[in-house]
Amino acid sequence: MNATSWVDGADTGPYGLHHLPYGAFSTAKDPAPRLGVRIGDQILDLRALATGQFFLPWIRPAFHEQGLGGFMAMGPPAWRLVRHQLTELLGDARYRDQSETLLVPVAKARMHLPFQVADYVDFYASEHHATNLGRLFRPDSEPLLPNWKHLPVGYHGRAGTVVPSGTPIVRPRGQRKAPDGAIAFGPSARLDIEAEVGFVVGVGTELGTGVSPDDFAEHVFGAVLVNDWSARDIQAWEYVPLGPFLGKSFATSIGHWVTPLDALAAAKAPAPAQDPEPLPYLRETDRYGFDLSMSVRWNGTEVARPPFAGMYWTPAQMLAHMTVNGASLRTGDLFASGTVSGPDADQRGSFIELTWGGKEPVEVGEGSPRTFLEDGDTVTITATAPAASGGTIGLGEVTGTIQPALE
Amino acid sequence: MNATSWVDGADTGPYGLHHLPYGAFSTAKDPAPRLGVRIGDQILDLRALATGQFFLPWIRPAFHEQGLGGFMAMGPPAWRLVRHQLTELLGDARYRDQSETLLVPVAKARMHLPFQVADYVDFYASEHHATNLGRLFRPDSEPLLPNWKHLPVGYHGRAGTVVPSGTPIVRPRGQRKAPDGAIAFGPSARLDIEAEVGFVVGVGTELGTGVSPDDFAEHVFGAVLVNDWSARDIQAWEYVPLGPFLGKSFATSIGHWVTPLDALAAAKAPAPAQDPEPLPYLRETDRYGFDLSMSVRWNGTEVARPPFAGMYWTPAQMLAHMTVNGASLRTGDLFASGTVSGPDADQRGSFIELTWGGKEPVEVGEGSPRTFLEDGDTVTITATAPAASGGTIGLGEVTGTIQPALE
Structure with missing residues (x-):
């Protein structure tokens, strides 16, 4: 796999298409924590994607949570499926038009605990x-x-x-x-x-x-x-x-x-x-x-x-x-x-x-x-x-x- | 204080009017855990009381939770107020008529963790x-x-x-x-x-x-x-x-x-x-x-x-x-x-x-x-x-x- 991302700078940094780590963020405009995936210096807003019905219906509710708990509990099939879909999305330049809806600059985000720690x-x-x-x-x-x-x-x-x-x-x-x-x-x-x-x-x-x-x-x-x-x-x-x-x-x-x-x-x-x-x-x-x-x-x-x-x-x-x-x-x-x-x-x-x-x-x-x-x-x-x-x-x-x- | 309760047998056992411990229970008919207070061999259903608008409006939501977290977080004023109200209710024989709505026999209840353990x-x-x-x-x-x-x-x-x-x-x-x-x-x-x-x-x-x-x-x-x-x-x-x-x-x-x-x-x-x-x-x-x-x-x-x-x-x-x-x-x-x-x-x-x-x-x-x-x-x-x-x-x-x- 050697795909490249349409997100500026993502391919040359530590947060390229082969990484896609998950976190929880909020913004001044929308202070409720929500889930995102880091790509370059941007955060791909998973809640926005779920709202836009991007994921399968049974997966979407997990991305309306404030932490990763619901998604993590779904197990490896869901993890792999979502990773595959996000890789496709971030590698498909046709999505560049939706940058404003889908991406939030890391510099504008406040980060939260990515999940509620159990033990x-x-x-x-x-x-x-x-x-x-x-x-x-x-x-x-x-x-x-x-x-x-x-x-x-x-x-x-x-x-x-x-x-x-x-x-x-x-x-x-x-x-x-x-x-x-x-x-x-x-x-x-x-x-x-x-x-x-x-x-x-x-x-x-x-x-x-x-x-x-x-x-x-x-x-x-x-x-x-x-x-x-x-x-x-x-x-x-x-x-x-x-x-x-x-x-x-x-x-x-x-x-x-x-x-x-x-x-x-x-x-x-x-x-x-x-x-x-x-x-x-x-x-x-x-x-x-x-x-x-x-x-x-x-x-x-x-x-x-x-x-x-x-x-x-x-x-x-x-x-x-x-x-x-x-x-x-x-x-x-x-x-x-x-x-x-x-x-x-x-x-x-x-x-x-x-x-x-x-x-x-x-x-x-x-x-x-x-x-x-x-x-x-x-x-x-x-x-x-x-x-x-x-x-x-x-x-x-x-x-x-x-x-x-x-x- | 030397009040007595209208609940049969409560006054002579370990769960009299001076105790009133809290727990979470469910029944075969209604398997969702809900909160209750033990009195004698009965459980006073706090959700039923809250539904009947017995408590002050700001307290009621806590008794629609499945565990004690919400109520416990309210602090001593709420704890004292609720204890006082429950003591009055269980000491006031006019409530005996509502036994069927308010009381569940311990023998018919399944008990759950009373609260979600944090650390x-x-x-x-x-x-x-x-x-x-x-x-x-x-x-x-x-x-x-x-x-x-x-x-x-x-x-x-x-x-x-x-x-x-x-x-x-x-x-x-x-x-x-x-x-x-x-x-x-x-x-x-x-x-x-x-x-x-x-x-x-x-x-x-x-x-x-x-x-x-x-x-x-x-x-x-x-x-x-x-x-x-x-x-x-x-x-x-x-x-x-x-x-x-x-x-x-x-x-x-x-x-x-x-x-x-x-x-x-x-x-x-x-x-x-x-x-x-x-x-x-x-x-x-x-x-x-x-x-x-x-x-x-x-x-x-x-x-x-x-x-x-x-x-x-x-x-x-x-x-x-x-x-x-x-x-x-x-x-x-x-x-x-x-x-x-x-x-x-x-x-x-x-x-x-x-x-x-x-x-x-x-x-x-x-x-x-x-x-x-x-x-x-x-x-x-x-x-x-x-x-x-x-x-x-x-x-x-x-x-x-x-x-x-x-x-």
């Missing part, structure tokens, strides 16, 4: 990240815990504080233990990021069943960038024995655009071999990860390029693990990979790793050394992936600026 | 439970971890697998580590309960703000019984370092009836003194817990009577802690106390404590010793509280029967 689960699937954090949090023991290579370790996060990219991040307050053992309270002094990739469940399951890793694409609609903001001082004091809580729950940012799995077909890449071999419920007939090249910019300076392809546990294994106990899935469940870190020092997806616990500052602009986030700092995570066209697609960005803690 | 947080607020579990899980170290008396330890659970009382519980499958170090897979062999009390948020907050413990009653609508089913073998292997995940996420049962805080006014009781004194954000002007007497029955045999009044951390402190980092609240957030265990051996709210790690079986009927749950077993948790009338109210029950794991 949010965060994994810990990078061996390099888990090893680095083990060294930093538990310097006196083996960095990788005994269970780590047997199962994708994960936990539930707070769905209600998942916010769209661009939402200001208020520095959290909380308890921490000072080095002298005193219990202190105040704004976090070790505010960090975690550069992650999230996967969105479209088709849910019944309680008491499980999902095979081979059925990943039957349930997962697409991928979205995630920044799992983390207050390391709060986390370190609270996390034993029930895991991270307030160190994470103050905010998790996700990108505006959900890239459908079909747009990532060319990004499929062999995942690392696993030793020991995992239990049968985690074995994949066709084991693959996604070759996403991530970039982390801190106040505009690129500080890391985490490679997603090297993740030890694949998204399909995460999904299988999450449901092997019979837990049901719901449309809108979001599960994220955990921090993406590669083997090299400049491939680390969190600042606690990049600055080695705050001991090795990084420069984020001339004369601006940083260990953890300062008020006013902005972090932007982006990613690209090989596209079917032979070029690349861009998975959008997830960005946020730190605001001072409340008094 | 589910589980705390760990009983000192006796935390100490017992510390001894069992970490026999070689101090049972109570260093942070435990400084903050109410908690974590997020899976909101999507919160189910109404009576839902069958399919035994979860998962990984565990055998005593010889081998990694085994299969149905949990140490399936357990946790007898808890949950609190339901009615009025949410904005991101970046916090809630003072003194504002507890401005946000929390009511209380509901919770059974946090737990697979101890799965949990023990997975929980380091990110906390419980699959050992808990397969199912959490809650009672059908949400008891409004106003019905628990007479149950307020001094909470244990705290040493060390907690940080200011956890200090309460009027520190109180709730004097709920819980009962755990295993196949009909009462095996424990956990006392909720002795919980070290109060529900108000849990709420304040959960939000001190700026995390927002949503209508429908559920936070539970963690296992309620008292100081005595027969006051322990989990079987791992009652049987001391499975080493001391309990009798649950003649010649039926148990350590953990067997297929077909039923557990029912109930609770009573002092009522304004001088008697007691009953907080309903949360029950579930274990089904075999799937092949």
Whole structure:
């Protein structure tokens, strides 16, 4: 497939005809959130298309919703059908006449959460990240815990504080233990990021069943960038024995655009071999990860390029693990990979790793050394992936600026 | 107040005029879930009342919803107003004529989740439970971890697998580590309960703000019984370092009836003194817990009577802690106390404590010793509280029967 789009500039950028990610937007003139597909610097208005009876009748109601829930719940046949129709429409220059009705410039749109988050689960699937954090949090023991290579370790996060990219991040307050053992309270002094990739469940399951890793694409609609903001001082004091809580729950940012799995077909890449071999419920007939090249910019300076392809546990294994106990899935469940870190020092997806616990500052602009986030700092995570066209697609960005803690 | 109700039998049972808990029910004739208030063995149909224009116009729409969300979001003035009106109606014998329209026998109703669960947080607020579990899980170290008396330890659970009382519980499958170090897979062999009390948020907050413990009653609508089913073998292997995940996420049962805080006014009781004194954000002007007497029955045999009044951390402190980092609240957030265990051996709210790690079986009927749950077993948790009338109210029950794991 090598089609071109009639939308100006779309073919040469990260949002060409081979991408077509979904989001929810509104405009000053029409402030109700509605669904759209990004093409170049424009948003194709799906509600306008549905109103114009472009889609099949049974699909149209989904595009009158404010989020992707209804469409995602329809499953892969609907996803493929709509993608096919949108590709045709955006490749057929006869539609150019309808630009004014169908397209909204990204610059004029306000973006919303693309879907209502049901449950949010965060994994810990990078061996390099888990090893680095083990060294930093538990310097006196083996960095990788005994269970780590047997199962994708994960936990539930707070769905209600998942916010769209661009939402200001208020520095959290909380308890921490000072080095002298005193219990202190105040704004976090070790505010960090975690550069992650999230996967969105479209088709849910019944309680008491499980999902095979081979059925990943039957349930997962697409991928979205995630920044799992983390207050390391709060986390370190609270996390034993029930895991991270307030160190994470103050905010998790996700990108505006959900890239459908079909747009990532060319990004499929062999995942690392696993030793020991995992239990049968985690074995994949066709084991693959996604070759996403991530970039982390801190106040505009690129500080890391985490490679997603090297993740030890694949998204399909995460999904299988999450449901092997019979837990049901719901449309809108979001599960994220955990921090993406590669083997090299400049491939680390969190600042606690990049600055080695705050001991090795990084420069984020001339004369601006940083260990953890300062008020006013902005972090932007982006990613690209090989596209079917032979070029690349861009998975959008997830960005946020730190605001001072409340008094 | 010493009013009596015209509903037969209501005055002498756990669902008298001083209780009036809310739930969602349907009938064979009308299978759409709708809201009701329990009075004796009857359900007062709130949708029927709203249709009959009984409530003020601005309140009526909430009683055309399928769950409590809309009503809970209206806040304390609406809660008090409706409670006052319902108390008058159920105390005014002139309404007896309308029994057929207004009342549905509990025996003819099917009960649903009373509200859509937004985020589910589980705390760990009983000192006796935390100490017992510390001894069992970490026999070689101090049972109570260093942070435990400084903050109410908690974590997020899976909101999507919160189910109404009576839902069958399919035994979860998962990984565990055998005593010889081998990694085994299969149905949990140490399936357990946790007898808890949950609190339901009615009025949410904005991101970046916090809630003072003194504002507890401005946000929390009511209380509901919770059974946090737990697979101890799965949990023990997975929980380091990110906390419980699959050992808990397969199912959490809650009672059908949400008891409004106003019905628990007479149950307020001094909470244990705290040493060390907690940080200011956890200090309460009027520190109180709730004097709920819980009962755990295993196949009909009462095996424990956990006392909720002795919980070290109060529900108000849990709420304040959960939000001190700026995390927002949503209508429908559920936070539970963690296992309620008292100081005595027969006051322990989990079987791992009652049987001391499975080493001391309990009798649950003649010649039926148990350590953990067997297929077909039923557990029912109930609770009573002092009522304004001088008697007691009953907080309903949360029950579930274990089904075999799937092949």
